[in-house]
Amino acid sequence: MSQNSSSKQPQNAGPKLEHQQPSQSRPVVEWVQVSADAAGQRIDNFLLARLKGVPRSRVYRLLRSGEVRVNKGRARPSQRLAAGDQVRLPPLRRPEQGETVSPSAQLRERLADALLYEDDRVLVINKPAGLAVHGGSGINLGVIETLRAMRPGAELELVHRLDRDTSGCLLISKRRSALRRLHALLRDGEVDKRYLALLCGRLTRAELEVTAALSTNRVRGGERVVRVDTAAGKPSRTWFRKQRNLGPFTLVEAKLDTGRTHQIRVHAAHLGAAVAGDPKYGDPADNERLKRVGLKRLFLHAATLSFRARDDGPQVQVTAPLPEALEVVLMRLEEDTWIEAQ
Structure with missing residues (x-):
């Protein structure tokens, strides 16, 4: 996903500390400007994609507590972003490079064999029962993290979710434009x-x-x-x-x-x-x-x-x-x- 981090602080956004970028030694506040590619995306999905390695439950706690702000206002998980919006991320320690859990060869092979359909915009996986669609809440790796490890640099995003114990068709987008379209189709029942x-x-x-x-x-x-x-x-x-x-x-x-x-x-x-x-x-x-x-x-x-x-x-x-x-x-x-x- 293409997202632009801005080192410039929005006008009247707060104390000087928020000009700083996150460091490995001491997490600080970060301001992120929403790019045109990310426009229309829900704030929770925007954060989950940007804060890779941070448990999903932690991301939602940040939203509920008001620590994440959009243009200085509190954000609901369902709020949709517009190009140019300024998103405030609170001081947050993220896993360092060496802490990334790599999927096993067995898991990679399992998902490679589970591919049901693929074109230039989407792919569909036959998700096995017992495998979460994403990491978090004590789960290191799910389908989406494994696929991203298998395809470095690809803009892979979950279009929808399945319960961990449910098997079957799971739709993944390969482009931001495809994700926006499919989310619109889901909302319209299509x-x-x-x-x-x-x-x-x-x-x-x-x-x-x-x-x-x-x-x-x-x-x-x-x-x-x-x-x-x-x-x-x-x-x-x-x-x-x-x-x-x-x-x-x-x-x-x-x-x-x-x-x-x-x-x-x-x-x-x-x-x-x-x-x-x-x-x-x-x-x-x-x-x-x-x-x-x-x-x-x-x-x-x-x-x-x-x-x-x-x-x-x-x-x-x-x-x-x-x-x-x-x-x-x-x-x-x-x-x-x-x-x-x-």
């Missing part, structure tokens, strides 16, 4: 994302729409928990379409019209049919039963992704095959071996 999920329960109809509003809360330890909140939650919509019944379980296709945190998982639990293997919103008894037929993870897979990366380009549809471990679970449920495992 990126089609479909998931396969195994639900612990039977659906009452072949197709169900869930529109329960959702809000995100933080509990002890900073863990995020999402709840249905009709009063203060954000509008959310998920379509569940039944694929087949498997004993007391149902394989469904889930289509997102919005992209809230944990949306499919919370909406499924709201129906009374939580996603299989979900330790946060699911039923421990159901999860224990499913372990006996081989389910060792969340049964949620981003199966297809459809988008148009440029106005004059074709519609791109990418499919990530269901992981073998989940196929085995379906086969065992189809054969009713879950009954023998009781």
